[in-house]
Amino acid sequence: MDSSTWIVVLLVAVLLAAVLAVAVTFLVRLIRTRRALRRAGLPTGSPWVFWGAVAYVVLPTDLLPDPVYLDDIGVLLLALRSLRASADPQR
Numbered sequence: 001m002d003s004s005t006w007i008v009v010l011l012v013a014v015l016l017a018a019v020l021a022v023a024v025t026f027l028v029r030l031i032r033t034r035r036a037l038r039r040a041g042l043p044t045g046s047p048w049v050f051w052g053a054v055a056y057v058v059l060p061t062d063l064l065p066d067p068v069y070l071d072d073i074g075v076l077l078l079a080l081r082s083l084r085a086s087a088d089p090q091r
Contacts, residue, residue: 023069026076027057033080037087045086053079 001009030053037044044050057072 019069019073023057023072023076026073026080027054030054030076030080030083033083037083040087042087045082049079049082 030050034044034050053075056075
């Protein structure tokens with residue numbers, strides 16, 4: 001392969017690694033948020049939202065193939081939003 005092909009392959013690999021890092025970061029935030037809410041004695045909403053999001057990220061069946069973690073990030077963001085909304089004192 002010539003040098004331009006290697007550059008493209010390297011850029012794609014870096015992009016995929018960055019998206020994976022974002023997905024892992026959101027998964028860790030989801031778990032930490034749920035733990036903090038439970039320690040504070042606040043409601044965490046439906047348990048199926050949390051466990052469903054974790055299972056979606058971990059299991060190999062996805063809407064998009066696993067090298068593309070954008071759907072995983074979306075599911076994790078929705079779960080984080082749901083957890084935080086359930087702990088909102090104004091609701």
